[in-house]
Amino acid sequence: MATLETPDIKTKDQSDLDSVWSVIVHNDPVNLMSYVTLIFRRVLGFSKQKAERHMLEVHNKGRSMVWSGSREQAELYVQQLHAHLLLATLEKAPTP
């Protein structure tokens, strides 16, 4: 008789799910400013003005927090930004 193996299911820690997560975009010297602005508008739904503000923050300060919220959505945004070759990471927002 065949036996069923217990599937290896990974679960996210409840504290991870409860926490607020941030999507950070990091500067790189190669990506064009106009291209980064375009991708912010497309992926994050920013207005042109807001996209340019965040693009300049990345350029001048080295990084910009472009979104915060649930971990699942943060992972999705990072994946989409990587698909457009932007350097993006997610990190747990500091607890207030």
Added chain:
Amino acid sequence: MIKIQILPNGSVFFDQVEESFYQILCSIREPAESGDPLVESRLFPQPSEDVEEEDLLDDWKSLVEPDLHDTFLAARESVAADLRSAERNPDGSLHFTIPRSHIDLWLSALNQARLALAEIHQFTDADLSRAPHDLDDPREFALMRMGIYGSLQEWLVAVVG
């Protein structure tokens, strides 16, 4: 001189393209396919700087990276196909069209090429702000390619943006 025209359907028509420029375009896919570990790291960055996020980093490598790999490859292949469809003019120059639906794929392929060239040749901010010198030097030639790809990318961003 190259003539570029946006057609009524949104496609972009290139005419009077010289052979040398065409060959530079045809080499768009090479840098991203170099297999250089630095290129791989840049095209497939980690999703977190926190080394304790082991599960996320493992999942990313096994689930997300293969998708990204396919996405990037599809863009490069689409660009190569558009270039293969180029036809020669009586004067020896070439003409070809980027269909409107392929512009995003060109943007991706051009960006892949620029990012990869920057990693392969370790271009600094100062390099990226200067004109190339001796084009017989492979590094200087790569810098020129980056400039050409960047100009074309900037132009296509303006078209779709």
